Amino acid sequence: MPIIEVSGLRKTYGRRRAVDDVGFTVHEGEIFGILGPNGAGKTTAVECLGGLRRPGAGTVRVAGLAPRARRDTWTLIDEIRDTGVTVVLVTHSMEEAQRLCDRVAVFTPSSAVATAPRRSPPPTNGTCSPDAPPAALFRFSCRCLFGLRVAGRERIARRLYIVS
Numbered sequence: 001m002p003i004i005e006v007s008g009l010r011k012t013y014g015r016r017r018a019v020d021d022v023g024f025t026v027h028e029g030e031i032f033g034i035l036g037p038n039g040a041g042k043t044t045a046v047e048c049l050g051g052l053r054r055p056g057a058g059t060v061r062v063a064g065l066a067p068r069a070r071r072d073t074w075t076l077i078d079e080i081r082d083t084g085v086t087v088v089l090v091t092h093s094m095e096e097a098q099r100l101c102d103r104v105a106v107f108t109p110s111s112a113v114a115t116a117p118r119r120s121p122p123p124t125n126g127t128c129s130p131d132a133p134p135a136a137l138f139r140f141s142c143r144c145l146f147g148l149r150v151a152g153r154e155r156i157a158r159r160l161y162i163v164s
Contacts, residue, residue, distance in 0.1 A: 003028045004049065008058035011044050018044040022058070063093075074100060 004026035011019040019041035026032040034042045047053040048060055051067030060067055077087055077100050091097055097104045 001028055002026065002061075003030075003063055004032075005061040006045070006049070006058070009045060009048060009055050009060060010057040011041070011048060011053060012056050019048070019055075070096075 002025040004024075006025070007023045009019050009022040010017070022041070022045055024032075034045065036042050044053060048055045049062060049067055051071040054068060062070070074096070077089070080087070089097070089100055
């Protein structure tokens with residue numbers, strides 16, 4: 001499944017075409033390189049991917065969303081943060097969760113969840129065998145990636161656990 005889709009991307013500065021009819025896909029887990037000489041449009045294309053520049057034409061999708069729409073969502077959440085509005089943000093992006101959420105619930109395919117406040121402690125060192133039981137992998141991931149310790153859990157729905 002493509003995680004990045006670019007089609008017909010065009011960006012001009014005045015009369016100069018920085019990017020002209022560029023298209024490519026990047027699949028999940030793939031290490032994808034963008035190669036070219038100075039002035040070929042590499043940085044401009046990546047800035048369009050990140051929502052830092054608006055394409056003049058074409059489509060860019062990152063995880064199914066237009067990057068600019070993602071940044072606009074970030075701006076909206078920042079603007080309403082102190083108004084008392086409740087927002088539930090669903091994302092796969094750790095950067096987005098850390099930047100926007102007061103608390104996060106971390107889901108795994110094994111149906112476990114951990115919650116943590118925004119700006120959790122930095123990752124800790126450690127190792128865990130990939131052959132470890134799913135519960136051990138989950139606890140290790142929560143500790144290393146999110147600074148969480150799984151103490152107890154309460155099942156509140158078929159696939160949702162609140163960890164305290």
